[in-house]
Structure formats: C-alpha cells, structure tokens
Amino acid sequence: MYALNYVKAKSVQEAAEFLAANPEAKLLAGGMTLLPTLKQRLARPTHLVDIAGLPELRRIEAKGGRLVVGAGMKHHEVATSAVVKKAIPALAGLAGEIGDPQVRNQGTIGGSVANNDPAADYPAAVLGLGATVVTTKREIAADDYFQGLFTTALGEGEIVVRVEFPLPKKAAYCKFHHPASGYAVAGVFIAQTAGGVRVAVTGAGPGVFRWSAAEAALAKGLKPAALESAKLDASGLNSDIHADREYRANLVRVMAKRALAKLSGKK
Amino acid sequence: MAKVTIKVNGTNQTRAVEDRTLLVNFLRDELGLTGTHVGCDTSQCGCCTVHVNGRAVKSCTLLAAQANGAEVLTIEGMAKKGKLHPIQQAFSECHGLQCGFCTPGMIMATAGLLKDNANPTEEQIYKGLEGNLCRCTGYINIVKAVKRSAKLLRGKAR
Ligand SMILES: Cc1cc2nc3c(=O)[nH]c(=O)nc-3n(C[C@H](O)[C@H](O)[C@H](O)COP(=O)(O)OP(=O)(O)OC[C@H]3O[C@@H](n4cnc5c(N)ncnc54)[C@H](O)[C@@H]3O)c2cc1C
Ligand code: FES
Ligand code: FES
Numbered sequence: 310m311y312a313l314n315y316v317k318a319k320s321v322q323e324a325a326e327f328l329a330a331n332p333e334a335k336l337l338a339g340g341m342t343l344l345p346t347l348k349q350r351l352a353r354p355t356h357l358v359d360i361a362g363l364p365e366l367r368r369i370e371a372k373g374g375r376l377v378v379g380a381g382m383k384h385h386e387v388a389t390s391a392v393v394k395k396a397i398p399a400l401a402g403l404a405g406e407i408g409d410p411q412v413r414n415q416g417t418i419g420g421s422v423a424n425n426d427p428a429a430d431y432p433a434a435v436l437g438l439g440a441t442v443v444t445t446k447r448e449i450a451a452d453d454y455f456q457g458l459f460t461t462a463l464g465e466g467e468i469v470v471r472v473e474f475p476l477p478k479k480a481a482y483c484k485f486h487h488p489a490s491g492y493a494v495a496g497v498f499i500a501q502t503a504g505g506v507r508v509a510v511t512g513a514g515p516g517v518f519r520w521s522a523a524e525a526a527l528a529k530g531l532k533p534a535a536l537e538s539a540k541l542d543a544s545g546l547n548s549d550i551h552a553d554r555e556y557r558a559n560l561v562r563v564m565a566k567r568a569l570a571k572l573s574g575k576k
Numbered sequence: 577m578a579k580v581t582i583k584v585n586g587t588n589q590t591r592a593v594e595d596r597t598l599l600v601n602f603l604r605d606e607l608g609l610t611g612t613h614v615g616c617d618t619s620q621c622g623c624c625t626v627h628v629n630g631r632a633v634k635s636c637t638l639l640a641a642q643a644n645g646a647e648v649l650t651i652e653g654m655a656k657k658g659k660l661h662p663i664q665q666a667f668s669e670c671h672g673l674q675c676g677f678c679t680p681g682m683i684m685a686t687a688g689l690l691k692d693n694a695n696p697t698e699e700q701i702y703k704g705l706e707g708n709l710c711r712c713t714g715y716i717n718i719v720k721a722v723k724r725s726a727k728l729l730r731g732k733a734r
Contacts, residue, residue: 315578315595315641317641337642340638340639340642341619341637344637344638345619347596348618357595408706409706409707409708410704410706410707411622411625411632411688412707414631414633414688415633415634
C-alpha cells in the first residue's frame, strides 16, 4: 500500500466537502474491497475518508411500504435485522450469504453498491426489487444506477447515503457461489413487485442486468416451465477459468428456477 | 502519522503509526503480539482473525486507525491466568491442528461463531469457518474441536 492520509469524517457533509476539496481522496467504508485493492497498489488515493459508523448512514427502517437501509449497515447487521427479515426476508438471506463471517462483520451495503462488482450480491437485490439509491446529491432508480463492470451513475464525490427498497409481494434470491471467494458465479433475484415480475442476474455478465425474456415469460404465471424456454443470449456473458459462457447461461437458468421454487414455497 | 489508542486484551495501547499501518502489523510489530498470523495478506485465509468490538474480523484488512478507540481481543487474550480457554482446550484435545499456523485464526473465528450460535450443526460450522483456511488438517478435527468447544462452553454456562 502506498503512503496515504487517514481522515475520520464527523458527518456525511464533512466527508462530501473533503472529497470536493481533495479530488484524489477516496471514501473508506468497510474496506473489504478497497484495502485489498490498495495493497495491490492498483489505486493511489491521497486520503482515505472513513465514513464507517456515521450515525446518518446507520438506519434500518420499514415504513410507508419501503425498507430503508443506511449505506453504513454491515452485511451481518442486515442479515440478522428483525426489521429486514420481516420486510424482505430474501434481502436478509442474501446479505447472510456474502463472503464469509469476517467479511460480513466489516463490509457495508453502501460500499458494495458503490463498487458494483459484477459478481457482487447486493446489486441483484437493488435491481431486482427496483430500489432507489439515495445519494448526497439525488435519488437514482436502480434501472439507471448500474452501468456495467464496476460502473455506476455516481459522480465525483457523490456519496451513497441509503438504499430504499419498495416492499415486494414476494422475493427470492439464489446464487451459485464460487467455492473459494463466495462471490456469485451466477446469482438470480426474482421479485413479484407492484410493477410486475422483475428478474435480476449477477455474476454472469459484465454487470448486473435484468433478464427481460424471463420477466415476460413469468408475467404470464410463475411457472418453472416459463423459464425453460425464456431466451438468454450467452454471447454477452462472462467466460473465465471458473465457468465458460454457455455454462454460465445454463447456471442462470438453474438459479432462476431455484429462486422461483423458493418464491413459491414460502413468502 | 496517526495517533492510535486501542484497548487490546483489556489494556489501552497508544502508538503513533503510519496511517497505512494495518491492524495486524500494529498488533505484531508495535505490541509484539505475534499470535495473530499473516497467512495470505489478501483477505482470504483468516489466519489474522481477531475480534474488534466483539466481532471477528480479518486484521490484515483493517487499518489500525480504523480501530482507533475500539476494543480488540487477540489469541493472547483468550487464556486466563495460565488456564486455556475452553476453545483452546478443545483444539488441543481433538488434535484440531497440525502445524498450528491457522489455529489462532480458527480459534478466534470459532469464538465468533459460538457467540452467535452456541450449538451449531456441522453445516453451520462449515459456514461459520468459511473465512478460514487450513493447509494441513483437512478440517475434520477442526470441526470436531468446534463441536467440543461448544459443548465445553455450554457446560460452563450451566
Ligand atoms: C474474501 C472476500 C469475499 C467476498 N465475498 C463477497 C461475496 O460473496 N459477495 C459480495 O457481494 N461481496 C463479496 N465481497 C465484497 C464485500 O461484500 C465488500 O464488503 C463490499 O464489496 C464493499 O463494501 P465495503 O464497505 O467493504 O467498501 P469499501 O471497500 O470500503 O469501499 C468500496 C468502494 O466503494 C466506495 N464507497 C464505500 N462506501 C461508499 C458510499 N457510501 N458512497 C459512495 N462510495 C462508497 C469506496 O470509495 C470504494 O471505492 C467479498 C470480499 C472479500 C474480502
Ligand atoms: S492474512 Fe488476513 S486473511 Fe489471510
Ligand atoms: S494446522 Fe497447518 S494450516 Fe492449519
């Protein structure tokens, strides 16, 4: 790791002002992605601005048909929160399947959503549930927020404050996790929402995406057979030593069927 | 430089360290607590597991400055008055180690797991130790040791 300056922010506003004044500074939340990156000297920020633990980022609340999760909430806290388990059990389950216990004790939803790793779990829930990412500058709909490989709609110095999830009628997530890292080789989040069925896929492509053919097929009824024939073009999917694109396409279908089975089995 | 005060195994320790200093280096190099190991330095192996404010974390992936003001428990803080902690005793009795390099991390991860779940199933033990790698044992005896730890700890509680 190159030498850098550590700064503990006292508020989100102070962090935002610091970022505006220091263009080479970077936010630090759980550090579970950023610190490994810095150790590899893949980035050279002048400052790390620590926002972990800021009270403004540490809310979990269900009200008015929405579940609000502050950006600073750790995976373990979301996984075990009684409020999340009651409002969107699939989200609690997803958080509990991220990485390993030590990672879940440090990593945050804000860091995960800001980083947008193509194999990360939270993006599937945020997109699958049609959530809203609330930042220091604006509110961004999930459909506009995720823009492919490690890319989001976030601008320079923009901080994710919270994610607001509209409560679905039902939702389920299923992932085939990489046995070493825990990341999704393919993960599928299915939600029955007020606006129809949404199917979000992570791990398989260069970034999280909605599988529109599956959504259209499931709109006619939540039947596994509908997924059998839903078109999925493998040519745009990831191919690597872990899984080639055809295998990943098949995994997506299998994970979708399993998620659907979960969805139909229990709420 | 960052002035950092961390309560390690019950004692406040203040040092001025470079901002980029990792918690594991603070423990090993500044305090001489070399029981916390660095196996991979890439957040994978869990050999560096310690508890920060009661939760198990990988100390190679946390700056000492991030732990400023926190309470840290390391393997050196487990035994009390020369008596092994029940988890240490169980690892010894069940031969839950061979070279022992992963053991401090395994024990701290086990302590974290048993705090959340006093009587885990075998499946839950596998999941609970997902963040820890052992190159020697094949895990069989580690899982036995965790089961025995749970028993000893529950017995003690009763
Ligand atoms: C061994 C291991 C296994 C893992 N397995 C999985 C897995 O199975 N699934 C999975 O999804 N993830 C996995 N992860 C990643 C983990 O979930 C991270 O916690 C997460 O990706 C980043 O969150 P963080 O709080 O640690 O962010 P940090 O590492 O602190 O930050 C990540 C990036 O986001 C930026 N950032 C942080 N917070 C904000 C904010 N509020 N607003 C704007 N930008 C922000 C930072 O500047 C940085 O660029 C794994 C990580 C490790 C080390
Ligand atoms: S040394 Fe920290 S996880 Fe391996
Ligand atoms: S006993 Fe040698 S690495 Fe686990």
